[in-house]
Amino acid sequence: MGVSEILMEVRDLSVQFPGKNGTVLAVSHADFTVCRGEVLGIVGESGSGKSTAAYAMMRLLKKVGRVTSGSVVYEGRDILRYSDRDLQSLRGSEIGMIFQDPMQCLDPVYSIGAQMVETLRAHRSIDRAQAVKQSVEMLARVGLPEPEKLMKRYSFELSGGMQQRVMIAMALLCGPRLLIADEATTALDVTVQDQILQLLKELRSERGMAMVLITHNFGIVSEICDRVCVMYGGYVMEEGSVDAVFYEASHPYTRSLIAAIPKADPMRIEPLLPIPGTPIDPMQHPTGCVFHPRCAYCMERCRTEVPGVHTVGEGHTVRCHLLDTAAAQHETAGKETVHG
Numbered sequence: 001m002g003v004s005e006i007l008m009e010v011r012d013l014s015v016q017f018p019g020k021n022g023t024v025l026a027v028s029h030a031d032f033t034v035c036r037g038e039v040l041g042i043v044g045e046s047g048s049g050k051s052t053a054a055y056a057m058m059r060l061l062k063k064v065g066r067v068t069s070g071s072v073v074y075e076g077r078d079i080l081r082y083s084d085r086d087l088q089s090l091r092g093s094e095i096g097m098i099f100q101d102p103m104q105c106l107d108p109v110y111s112i113g114a115q116m117v118e119t120l121r122a123h124r125s126i127d128r129a130q131a132v133k134q135s136v137e138m139l140a141r142v143g144l145p146e147p148e149k150l151m152k153r154y155s156f157e158l159s160g161g162m163q164q165r166v167m168i169a170m171a172l173l174c175g176p177r178l179l180i181a182d183e184a185t186t187a188l189d190v191t192v193q194d195q196i197l198q199l200l201k202e203l204r205s206e207r208g209m210a211m212v213l214i215t216h217n218f219g220i221v222s223e224i225c226d227r228v229c230v231m232y233g234g235y236v237m238e239e240g241s242v243d244a245v246f247y248e249a250s251h252p253y254t255r256s257l258i259a260a261i262p263k264a265d266p267m268r269i270e271p272l273l274p275i276p277g278t279p280i281d282p283m284q285h286p287t288g289c290v291f292h293p294r295c296a297y298c299m300e301r302c303r304t305e306v307p308g309v310h311t312v313g314e315g316h317t318v319r320c321h322l323l324d325t326a327a328a329q330h331e332t333a334g335k336e337t338v339h340g
């Protein structure tokens, strides 16, 4: 991966939510990279920090969330240091976002059409008639029936699934170079889900749109992603190509996620199943490796020392002491051979 290929680079990102009863460490020292035209999946169980990371990347954290370290470099500039004005033009135009909750980005006061036309005209120099035409086309592409009529309706009149699709249409409207989608298809039934995935694939090959897809679903990862990043307790535990992570998973957490996929049809679109053990209590972050209380391979140092990131293959990294120990053993074994 050449430097010029990199579209967005998140480095050492940490986000905390200070509260009365303690501070939630929602994201800790997260690193990931999105190359041009590439689809990066982010998986991990509920509460692992996926949405918080996405919000922080777009500076959409409400006042309660604090970014305590890191940078989000897009095309060579740190979004965390953008002026508000530059940020406005970046959002919605260069980078589209789809949220877990559609009502968060749909305004109940304006009709769907008014919102779409306004968004387009704010970012592109086109006339009203063109903006209306493009909006109707995009509503049709996300599979919404009677798009012309829909333009006149208000978000609260629509079903959850329709709201979700309107939001997807709005995020794609200005032809973003990067789409960040947080559980984009979760609320939709399987047929519509499939239709949206097909649309995203088309836009990717038509326009080279890169994507960050946050999902609970390994089926979606295997169907559309190039690389995947596995989060747990706010940390990126493993990152690599989809094949490397599926077939050569190195982190015990990733392995248990994969082991939980139903064997009959591993690539079927299925949500992640829970793995054994109690999920993290966000107020009581374990010391050392956050996964150690649930890890079958826990060693002494795992209880006290936060593991570093180890490279196990090309573009394949893992945050686990086992790999450090394996490397050390390998080295010792090598020396022993040398000395007879």
Ligand SMILES: Nc1ncnc2c1ncn2[C@@H]1O[C@H](COP(=O)(O)OP(=O)(O)OP(=O)(O)O)[C@@H](O)[C@H]1O
Pocket: 017, 024, 025, 026, 044, 045, 046, 047, 048, 049, 050, 051, 052, 053, 064, 100, 282
């Ligand atoms: N506004 C907030 N105030 C306090 N804590 C928060 C807030 N938002 C998120 N958190 C906490 O931050 C942690 C990460 O949450 P986040 O929503 O990012 O997880 P997620 O991986 O997106 O989960 P899900 O799969 O359920 O969407 C959790 O412990 C959550 O309780």
Ligand SMILES: [Mg+2]
Pocket: 050, 051, 052, 100, 182
């Ligand atoms: Mg989330």
